[in-house]
Amino acid sequence: MARRNGNERKLFSHIRPKSAIAESFRTLRTNINFSSVDWPYKVLLTTSPGPEDGKSTVSTNLAVVMAQAKSRVLIIDCDLRKPVIHKYFDLDNIRGLTNLLVQDLEIEDAVYATEVEGLFVIPSGPIPPNPSELLGSSKMVELLEKVAAAYDVVILDTPPVIAVTDAVILAPMADSVLLVLRAGNSRIDMAREARDRLVRTGARSVGVVLNEADIRGDGYYPYYYYSYYGSKDTLSKEK
Numbered sequence: 001m002a003r004r005n006g007n008e009r010k011l012f013s014h015i016r017p018k019s020a021i022a023e024s025f026r027t028l029r030t031n032i033n034f035s036s037v038d039w040p041y042k043v044l045l046t047t048s049p050g051p052e053d054g055k056s057t058v059s060t061n062l063a064v065v066m067a068q069a070k071s072r073v074l075i076i077d078c079d080l081r082k083p084v085i086h087k088y089f090d091l092d093n094i095r096g097l098t099n100l101l102v103q104d105l106e107i108e109d110a111v112y113a114t115e116v117e118g119l120f121v122i123p124s125g126p127i128p129p130n131p132s133e134l135l136g137s138s139k140m141v142e143l144l145e146k147v148a149a150a151y152d153v154v155i156l157d158t159p160p161v162i163a164v165t166d167a168v169i170l171a172p173m174a175d176s177v178l179l180v181l182r183a184g185n186s187r188i189d190m191a192r193e194a195r196d197r198l199v200r201t202g203a204r205s206v207g208v209v210l211n212e213a214d215i216r217g218d219g220y221y222p223y224y225y226y227s228y229y230g231s232k233d234t235l236s237k238e239k
């Protein structure tokens, strides 16, 4: 039995696979799969307008339900400012993405297996002074090409779009961007600004995940996720 460190409890899709939350992540997985008929994806980037919208919750739980569907999934913690992915899986963060980007290592040296079958993690590694520069490097492009060939799905967890440029730098390297909006937390003007910045990068597909949506419409906010996933065209029509 793995140690429980608090963060691990957030991996509801693994711990409580029959819960409504796990079910909503499976719905998100289905929606992404449907939309990939037009936009085949391999590398998925998760971001949001501001802090604490639920990016890392979505990245990790989505990775779990994708692995449960027999995909080989890799999550890379590209939040080199406030990395948390290692905490969800109770891993140390001694070696990770930053080591791969600045040292001459094999990718496998920074890949950790998790207790979820088929799910692997590259933690952030030590926090660097120049995150944007590292993420925008040609070594990052090469790394993504290599992992895309080795896994069925690669999920990139990133910092908020409005605060720092990291997600915008990475967006063109991904096949699909998931913009997480959190009911009661994301302001509509910030959401639009974030979407526009991502679309301007030439990101091939930008979808929206609504976190903590009031799906019953009665003002009661259940702990629940509702998702909408659309292509660039759908989003521009929405404007």
Ligand SMILES: Nc1ncnc2c1ncn2[C@@H]1O[C@H](COP(=O)(O)OP(=O)(O)OP(=O)(O)O)[C@@H](O)[C@H]1O
Residues within 6 Å of the ligand: 010, 048, 050, 051, 052, 053, 054, 055, 056, 057, 058, 079, 082, 084, 158, 159, 160, 211, 212, 223, 224, 225
């Ligand atoms: N639907 C939800 N209901 C209740 N709590 C939630 C929900 N989604 C996320 N949280 C909690 O909100 C906090 C922030 O979530 P998370 O770390 O996923 O956000 P983030 O966007 O990755 O944050 P950051 O900007 O720091 O990277 C966490 O404690 C998480 O457990």
Ligand SMILES: [Mg+2]
Residues within 6 Å of the ligand: 055, 056, 057, 079, 084, 157, 158
């Ligand atoms: Mg996060």
